[in-house]
Amino acid sequence: MLKKENILLVDDDIQILELLHRHLSGMHYHTYSAVSVKEALYILKDTEIDLLITDINMPEINGIQLIKYTAEHFPDMPKLVVTGFPSIDDAMSVIKSGATEYLTKPFTKAELEDAVEKALKSVSPKKKSSKSGQQHPTAYGEMIGASEAFEDVVEIIERVKDNHATVLIQGESGTGKELVARAIHYSGTFSRAPFIAVNCGAIPENLLEAELFGYTKGAFTGANETRNGFFQAANNGTIFLDEIGNASLAVQGKLLRVLQEKEVMKVGSQKPEKLNVRIIAATNSNLEEMIEGKHFREDLYYRLTVVSIKVPPLRERISDIPLLVNKFLQKYGVEYRDRLVSITPEALEVLQRYSWPGNIRELENIIQRAIIMCDGQVSVKHLPEQVKFKIDFPEESLKPLKQVEKEYIQKVLASTGNNKSKAASILGIDRKTLREKLK
Template identity: 40%
Template sequence: MSEARILIVDDEPSALELLEVYLSEKGYEVSCAMSGSECTRKVASFKPDILILDIRLPDADGLDILKRLKEEKSTAHVIIITAFHDMTTTIKAMKLGAFEYIPKPIDVDELEAAIGRALELSKTKSSGLIIGSEGELQEGEIIGRTKEMKEIFKTISILSGNRVNVLIEGETGTGKELVARAIHYNSPYKDHPFIPINCSAIVENLLESELFGHEKGAFTGAIATKKGKFEIAGEGTILLDEVGEIPFELQAKLLRVLQNKEFQRVGGEKTLKSSARVIAATNRNLLRMVKNNAFREDLYYRLSVATVKIPPLRERKADIPAIVQCLVRKINRDLHKSVEQVGGRTLQRMIEYEWPGNVRELENVLTRAVMYMQGEVLLDTMIAPLLQPKEICVTEPTGPERENKNKGAGSRETERERIVKALQEARWHYGNTCKALGISRPTLNKRLKEYGISPKPRNYQGND
């Protein structure tokens, strides 16, 4: 190992000697100090890579020394050690920029691991992805430099100039709503409302009222007349997200709106006109649903006058570095962090990962990593534990290449098996099952009914 310089500052001679012997035997160049003033002199002359600093010193507070070093832009990574550890001191030390905080008596394995991480951080600074401060991710911005994404940008330009219905297909987390918003906000009707509706998150008997409104007294709880989204949208855009979850009976009423641009409120007799543009989005294969009589064929063709297919992140890995840059800038702003670089090995791991949750998962992983990290470089050790393979996924493939690659993987039987497996692993707790599958409770209820899965087996002992 190339020698790294470590300065130990502690006013206890025995502790100082033990650490000096231990770290010297590990191959480090070690120097010691027993006071704040001696620490200051040796930081200037010895120029340590790592400073192991006790908080309680005879002539100084270790936190004051830490603060001064950070103000002077010292490159030494500071590991705070103390026998008088408490929550307030820990929080203060980390906010001041301590790399690690280790209580006494010192666990040497924990200390050595912290030293290893600090040295890896120093090495990584010489390579990797520079985050920079330019090009912060703007609201609604879509990042993409690959050929596939450039084609989508062209399609958005074309579709924003007309009012045809659009079907956006893509896996969960690929940015379907972002594409829909881009079409709307680049159109002549951008000053009119853009109204997204998650069709899977609304109970079946309330979805019709949500879309078309209702008259007072139309059903129990309808204490006043309410306008629906088609009425509120005016000449704007309605996004029907997860359109494949719309009940079959309601699909006929939606078809009438698309065909005749008119509808009636629930419980009403007056025919109302709609000028709203409809954009539908789905992570399911609607054409397959049509063949299985789970979705109306006439509605499918009304919705898919124009189709946008968003590729999953694993099929446009060349975009990952640019997406990471923009996301980290956004996370820096939101979490008040100052990450300046992503290590080369870290970036390579993210490029090689399959990202079943796509850009949404990438943002989640980066946020979790940055939230807990210290320093300015995002290391592989911070990302690797967060990239666990997903064993359960109910998302159906939408592209022909995906269908050929995983032939039969999106079949009804395979999906049914995955749901049953998730229920069993969650001990038939519906809330935990929804979290595991990444679906809403109404969607789970629909799947149970669709696949004939018994809601609760006789031996069920858990709580709903």
């Protein structure tokens, strides 16, 4: 399970950010990432942070200024400085500015863990105790579950629901990534603002930019009027960009500008428009592999992963299957049968044994079909063949051609009652050739 502490990482070196994120995630901390002081201030504005980890040498505004700022605006928050240019003067300046700990690059995972623990111990007991004892119900928005994997997702939703931090949701197809995005929006303080969902894979590439950012009259053939895009429609709320991996490199560049400058520009316009939009993106693609293949921008990836949520596949949430089945039985029982439908223990056991390559979407479809086919109670006979027990026969060993030919001739003779004329006809050879083979 995740620990309760939120850690903000600030460094213009995305490789160091990734290293810190990987190490701290392995220690079960939850992290926010920023590649500049400006981005860090956006996160600090409406997110409760328990520890700041920052580099000193960064362009425009350096880490010393960030330390001084947070020392006065967030005096109870410990600050850990990580730098690759150590000096006694730097160390003294950092400590005087309000830093709690000082760590020099390169560092080991153990050294990082020790520094983080020391920094967090400096937090007053009163502040620590105020965060303990939180419990989440098994139902959260349209989602339901009680497994540790589900609780970890809910834990992150609770952290980000009341701020505008950019979120990237990753998971296999059918795991409920859009439900997670909707839970973030509708359970937080911005629930009354617009929530606009856009499937980047469903819009033709040549139209995606115009649909996202809008266009001016005459910008292209068919643009008979000026029109707002999805981003303008989502102003002050949330835009959910599903299948972000399908966006072209040109559109990715535009998205990067939105994240950096908090503004969009219509197609055909030279005037930017300031917007206040939270971006939640989702993908079932491996963006790291796409970056290596030059199909996805690395700088955009790190801008999107201020907060990363990995939605677990259903095979890692087997204990949640009874809850999900019950939810779908109630939903579709009333819809299709106008009454509640039950399920036998044997059928439920079969469902819990299956590997679910199609995840929750596959489970929902199977329950829908079973309700239609049953008379009030779903049993094993109402379940499709693919979820039922299978016998995996061992692969037959490879045999010489003569052996295969011999066995087949014997099989044909047996099926014809040893009638050689009929067998020869089936085999496509004459009786003389058959007799030679039988010898």
